[in-house]
Amino acid sequence: MSQSTVPKGRAPVGAGDVPPTPVLRRRGSAGLGRRATPYAFLSPTLVLIAVLMAAPVVLVVGYSFFDRVITARQSQFVGLDNYLQVLTDPVFTRALENTGFFVGASVLAHFALGLAFALLLNSPLLAGRVRALFRLVYILPWLFTTAITAVLWRMLLNPNGVVNYGLGALGAVDGQVEWLSDPRLALPTVTFINIWSGYPFFMVSLLAGLQGIPKDLYEAARVDGASAWQQFRSVTLPQLRPIIISMALLDVIWTSQQFALIWMTTGGGPVDATEMLSTYTYKLPFADFDFAVASASAVVVLALSLVLAVLYVRHQKARD
Amino acid sequence: MAVLDRAATGAAAPAPQRRPGATRRRQERSHRILVLGGLLVGACFAGLPVLWMLSSSFKANSEIFQSPPRLVTEGFSLAAYTSIFSDPTKLRFFVNSYVVAIAVTLLTLLVSLLAAYAFSRYEFPFKRSLNVVVISVQAVPPITLLIPYFGLVVGLGLYNTYPGLVLTYLVFTLPYAIIMMTGYLNTLPRELDEAVKMDGAGPLTTLWRILVPISVPGMVSVGVYTFMLAWNEYLFALTLTRTTDMRTVPIGIQLLMGQHSYEWNEMMAMSVLGAIPVLLLFAFFQRFFMGGMTAGAVKI
Numbered sequence: 003m004s005q006s007t008v009p010k011g012r013a014p015v016g017a018g019d020v021p022p023t024p025v026l027r028r029r030g031s032a033g034l035g036r037r038a039t040p041y042a043f044l045s046p047t048l049v050l051i052a053v054l055m056a057a058p059v060v061l062v063v064g065y066s067f068f069d070r071v072i073t074a075r076q077s078q079f080v081g082l083d084n085y086l087q088v089l090t091d092p093v094f095t096r097a098l099e100n101t102g103f104f105v106g107a108s109v110l111a112h113f114a115l116g117l118a119f120a121l122l123l124n125s126p127l128l129a130g131r132v133r134a135l136f137r138l139v140y141i142l143p144w145l146f147t148t149a150i151t152a153v154l155w156r157m158l159l160n161p162n163g164v165v166n167y168g169l170g171a172l173g174a175v176d177g178q179v180e181w182l183s184d185p186r187l188a189l190p191t192v193t194f195i196n197i198w199s200g201y202p203f204f205m206v207s208l209l210a211g212l213q214g215i216p217k218d219l220y221e222a223a224r225v226d227g228a229s230a231w232q233q234f235r236s237v238t239l240p241q242l243r244p245i246i247i248s249m250a251l252l253d254v255i256w257t258s259q260q261f262a263l264i265w266m267t268t269g270g271g272p273v274d275a276t277e278m279l280s281t282y283t284y285k286l287p288f289a290d291f292d293f294a295v296a297s298a299s300a301v302v303v304l305a306l307s308l309v310l311a312v313l314y315v316r317h318q319k320a321r322d
Numbered sequence: 323m324a325v326l327d328r329a330a331t332g333a334a335a336p337a338p339q340r341r342p343g344a345t346r347r348r349q350e351r352s353h354r355i356l357v358l359g360g361l362l363v364g365a366c367f368a369g370l371p372v373l374w375m376l377s378s379s380f381k382a383n384s385e386i387f388q389s390p391p392r393l394v395t396e397g398f399s400l401a402a403y404t405s406i407f408s409d410p411t412k413l414r415f416f417v418n419s420y421v422v423a424i425a426v427t428l429l430t431l432l433v434s435l436l437a438a439y440a441f442s443r444y445e446f447p448f449k450r451s452l453n454v455v456v457i458s459v460q461a462v463p464p465i466t467l468l469i470p471y472f473g474l475v476v477g478l479g480l481y482n483t484y485p486g487l488v489l490t491y492l493v494f495t496l497p498y499a500i501i502m503m504t505g506y507l508n509t510l511p512r513e514l515d516e517a518v519k520m521d522g523a524g525p526l527t528t529l530w531r532i533l534v535p536i537s538v539p540g541m542v543s544v545g546v547y548t549f550m551l552a553w554n555e556y557l558f559a560l561t562l563t564r565t566t567d568m569r570t571v572p573i574g575i576q577l578l579m580g581q582h583s584y585e586w587n588e589m590m591a592m593s594v595l596g597a598i599p600v601l602l603l604f605a606f607f608q609r610f611f612m613g614g615m616t617a618g619a620v621k622i
Contacts, residue, residue, distance in 0.1 A: 039525055043440035044452065046433045047496065054460050054493040058470035065469065072473055116366075122361050127354040136361050139369045145600050146372075147554035150593040153579065156377050157586055162387035164374060198371070207382035259463045262556035266576055280465045287469055288561060300466040311461030 059304070065297035072293040084298035094299070096274045097282040102240055104193050104278060111197040111270045116204025117242075122207075124212045137209075144202035151199045152266035156182065157192065185275040188268050192276050204249050211245040214240070244321050246317055251314040255307065279303050296308075323379040325438075344430045379403070379590035386586040402591035412592065415574030418484075419596075422559075422570060423552040425488045431541055438503030439529050443515065459497045462556050467493065475562050482564045490558050495548045502547075506540030507533065546607045547550050550600050571596040 013059050041048075066084050068077040119140050123133055130143040143151070158165050161178035180193045215238065223233045261280040264270060270281040283303055286296035373393075382397030406412045440446075441453065471490055480486030514536075515528045523531070524533055534541075559570045569577065575596065578589045 028462050032573065037446065039439035040446040040449075043436045043444075043525075047437040047456070047500065048452075049434065050492055050496060051455060052461060052475075052491065054467075055462065056476065059462065061470040061473065062466060072469075095352070102490065117359075118363050122364065125357045127357055136365060138363045140605075142372050143368055145604055146593070146597050147556070147600070149554075149556055149575045150375075150596055153575055153589050153593060154371055156579075157378065157386065157590070158371055158374060160387060163390070164391045167389060167391055187389050198367070202368075203455035218499055259465065261465060262572070264559075266579075280463075283465045284468070284556075287472070292470055297469055300469055303463055304466040307461055307463045307466075312453075314461075317458075 025049065034152050059158060062297050062300050062304075063237050066301045069294050071297065072287075077294070080294075084295045085302070088299045093274050093277060094282060097277040097279050100189060100276060101258055101272075101278045101280075103122045103189060104196065104260070105254055107190075107193045108196045108200060109253045112201045112204045112253055113246065113250060115197070116208050117246075119201070119205045120208035120212055121238075123209055140205060141202045143199050146199065148199070148260075148262040149266060151264055155195045155198075166218045166276060182268055183272050185272045188272060188275040192267055195267065196257065196260060199255070199263070200253070202228040204253070207245055207249050208242060209285060211242045212302060247317055248314070248321075251317060252308065255314065258307070258310070279306075375590050375593055379587060379594050381587050383464070383585055383587045389436045402587040403587075403595075405588055406591055406595065411475075411566060412574065414570055415571045415592075416595070418568060419553055419571040420599075421484055421598075422487050422491070423549050425484065426491045426495055426552040427545050427549045429488065429492060433492070434499035434503045435508055435529070435537075435541070436498060437500045438507050439533065441483060441500070441504040442507035443512070443525075444580060456497050456500050459493065464494065468557065468561055471558070472561060481562060482568050484568075486562050487559060487570075490562060491552050491555060495551055499544045499548060502544050503537075505545070506537060509575075510536060542607060546603050549603065553599060 022282050065071040067079055067081060069080045069083070070077045123137055123140070129135075140240050146154070152321060157163060159181040160166075161180055165181070166175060166177075166179055169179075170177070179187070219237045219241070220233055223237050228236065260278070261284060264276055264278050265284070266277040270277040271283065279299075280303070282298040283296055286299060287293045333439065364619060377393045379402050380398050380400070381395050382399070382401070385395045385397050388395070437456075441449070467490075475481050475486045475490065478486075480489065492506055515532050518528050518532050519525075554572065555570070556572045559573050563569055563573070566577065571592070575589055575592050
């Protein structure tokens, strides 16, 4: 890992930014004890990581090369068979496509809504109290646990529900739309629910970013005769760029792991219309009791996540 | 609407012999109306579903899908809430959630404080590598861990118990807690603990007597965020518990969906009650909350 440098005048925010500490070696006699001290402080963490992370990852990779793991006493080494089975399963391909759509659309919409709301909230024309009130309302969707979001939208989107009534009154839809059980509508609908529940995270970070942009940059742009749109293009967006990229990568990682929302709204259905990598990997062991193939699928998901994480860490290093 | 109309006509009306500042002021006013209009549309998008949840929790179940829909109905009552409070099975969901979330929060604070102290105040071999290990733990998706956890938790005899949940939750609360606490300790001047060490105090005494008391804001940030993550957790709670009396609130809400018919009003009441702890934490610790949220996001 390359050494990252701490920008001057900013408090370090991450463990990765620890400034060099003078080695504490005041009394020579306590040499070994001193050297062991930090490891003693770290030991609970290290034990937990070994048990909860290292061992499970080794186990799941191991499982993925055997058949009938966990459910049977005897299991045989089958090489890459489980992987072949996963990668040639048309449902897996469908899950991959669905996850791609779900993640792509969610992240783009989170960004667009988050930015729009952050710009509105940041308007200098607002009184402080009005701003605080609106900000509270805008953050609300993010404060509900996914289970609550799921049942709430199942009620709102019920064929007899208030969404159909409202859209019907506007003449936008005709009759009782089956938002979550129509195979053509289910995927866009769960994506919409995810957009509703996730944009505040973007918004809060972008709002903090907007407030950190030096005012004199706008002054300079105005002196040069830049319009509001030109100021946005040439000052606001470039200044927010690092935050936007970090947030987008994080959002891709989190959204691709979304399970509870899908599981509680459609369960991956109707048929495979909303099957995601997470629900696919969950069903194999806990509905079909195939832990071996599920392990192969879990390892594929892990590999994809690691690629994203490496991208994220690279971007963070470049920022420092 | 009236305000908008007036603004529109006002802007369009010819204004002879206007003072130089007047156009500017007029422009500013129409701009403000645009901003407020945008904010109101957004607030409806964000807030109306939540308002409908609250309103539905006071309805009779038969009125949930009445047409035309109404915010306050004839059947307005606290029946859904009293039914939850008088049912030990449903109350148990809340007890379970509180027990697990509080235990996870306390353990996370303890373990992360110790680790953060080492990262912040010591230089030692493999420090960077260990740091990278802690950070990379966050990149592993929960669904990947689920299969081995199932075997592990059953093997340790922790299936369907509180310790099984608490232990597994630590895997996703610890990494960012350590990162946040280290960041916080780094902002505290080293001279403080150096002075105490000169007096011959051990590292634990230094941590406990000097750093802990002044780290309270950092610990509140970490604690609030941890509690929320644990309170909201779904996947492990679904898989690592089995009996109804061990289920947490998120699973309990789902269980209401399965039984006999859908008791929508009770599900909404349960959602309101389930959201209250997080809403209260947010209301009281908003500043810490945002700090935690963005700090967690800045670095994995």
